[in-house]
Amino acid sequence: MTISVRKAAAAGIAGLGVIALLAGCGQAPTKPAEGGAADSKFLPCIVSDSGGFDDKSFNQSSFEGLTEAAKKLGVKYKDVQSDKDDDYAPNMTSLVDQNCSIIFSVGFKLSDATKVAATANPKTHFVTLDDNQVDLPNVKHMIYDTAEASFLAGYTAASYSKTGVVGTFGGMQLPTVTIFMDGFADGVKYFNEQKGKDVQVRGWNVDTQNGSFTGDFAANDTAKQVAAGLIEQNVDVIMPVGGPVFQSAITAIKDSKKDVAMIGVDADLYETAPADKDLYLTSVLKQMKSGTDDIVTQAGKGKFDATAYIGTLENNGVGLAPFHDFASKVDPKLQDELDTIKKGIIDGSIVVKSPSSPKK
CATH class of the missing domain: 3.40.50.2300 (Response regulator)
Incomplete structure (x- = not known):
């Protein structure tokens, strides 16, 4: 039984504080714990x-x-x-x-x-x-x-891209958003280093920490226009970061009538938003x-x-979703390469670090 509450009389909220990095780390569960008797008053x-x-x-x-x-x-x-x-x-x-x-x-x-x-x-x-x-x-x-899993997503985007240009944009410029964008851009950079390629990233610059943002997390015309602007720059893989903003990016992709693939964030969009599953290359997962x-x-x-x-990748708290309908479209060697990179990130031989990464 669920009781939804939309309004209640109370004092207003103060302005948002500055996000601080976290010290300490708990083990992420690999599966939900088994159920059992709870206190009858537990709510x-x-x-x-x-x-x-x-x-x-x-x-x-x-x-x-x-x-x-x-x-x-x-x-x-x-x-x-x-x-x-x-x-x-x-x-x-x-x-x-x-x-x-x-x-x-x-x-x-x-x-x-x-x-x-x-x-x-x-x-x-x-x-x-x-x-x-x-x-x-x-x-x-x-x-x-999420920089760790986004690194894998950036490598994937660079491997899949036919135009040699991929892109990302965010809702608001906050650490919980830019950490995805940092990992994505660094994953593209790693692909270029390993393959001798020059895939370009639009929408985010790791060095300057500047990029494209909509100003909030709403699925609206602003988000659509930001996505459309990246597509106009020949981007053929795009990763929107910021909850519902991906819905506006879908509209921009369809309006462009171009062959553009999307990378989701937080959840596997193939499962949570299946109406447009043919667009999803993969998703960066937060469990x-x-x-x-x-x-x-x-x-x-x-x-x-x-x-x-x-x-983290090590405790399965973050990860990369399957390629689903794109499994036959990506490089046959890609998954093995990603598995190797994941092992390298976990053992420390590949360093993935964002200015927004939490302290472990």
């Missing part, structure tokens, strides 16, 4: 950012993880969707007032609201997804070193569903652990 809750729980991305993945865990535990849950930034503080307050045992806040935009609520309610457990700004003993961080499921299940058994959790 897991989740609040989305303005992307909503149907964003086909990280809000949806974390929501699915929480609901599946609640079902296994045999408990109810509460979800509250934020339609705009002004909803964060009142939505968080509404969940606290309903005596939630653990509250998941999805995305950095909820940082201030989470900090206020966690400070005032030290006996309530909080989990921040894709955010590590709140340093309190009752707050667990879930973040991901938010299984991670959320595991944390809820353990908390329901009285085993909440505030140790930070960083997803």
Whole structure:
């Protein structure tokens, strides 16, 4: 049973803080923990950012993880969707007032609201997804070193490209976005070094940390125009980073009538947005569903652990989705090359580092 709360009277939210890098690392689960008896009063809750729980991305993945865990535990849950930034503080307050045992806040935009609520309610457990700004003993961080998986995606894009030009763009210029773009561009660079090629990257410059952004995470005309601008530069593989903005990129690809492939982020778009599955070369994965499921299940058994959790290639917290319909279109040697690169990243012989990478 789910009870959605859209509005509640409460104080407004303060401005967003500066994202800090995280110290410490927890082991990412490889599969959800088995269900079992939970305290009958245990109530897991989740609040989305303005992307909503149907964003086909990280809000949806974390929501699915929480609901599946609640079902296994045999408990109810509460979800509250934020339609705009002004909803964060009142939505968080509404969940606290309903005596939630653990509250998941999805995305950095909820940082201030989470900090206020966690400070005032030290006996309530909080989990921040894709955010590590709140340093309190009752707050667990879930973040991901997506530069590692994006490195594989960049190598893939460069290998597949026929025009020799690939591109990426983001929603807002924040560490949780640019970490993808850094890894992508560095993966293209590594391909060029290994193959003696000169595949170009449009939309992001690692050295200057400048690139193309839409200004928010909405699927709108601005996002469409940014994607169209890259396609006009002969880009034939594009990686939009920022939740729903990929939907606008799909429209731009279709309008262009060009042969452009897309790389998704956060979730496997082939599974979460199958209507356009013929466009997806692959996706950079953050295993938010299984991670959320595991944390809820353990908390329901009285085993909440505030140790930070960083997803990496080594612990399967991040990864690259299958090529699906593109399996017959990519270089037959590509998967073996990616497997070798992955091993190199894990053993340290290939260094993947973004200015936004979390400290391990």
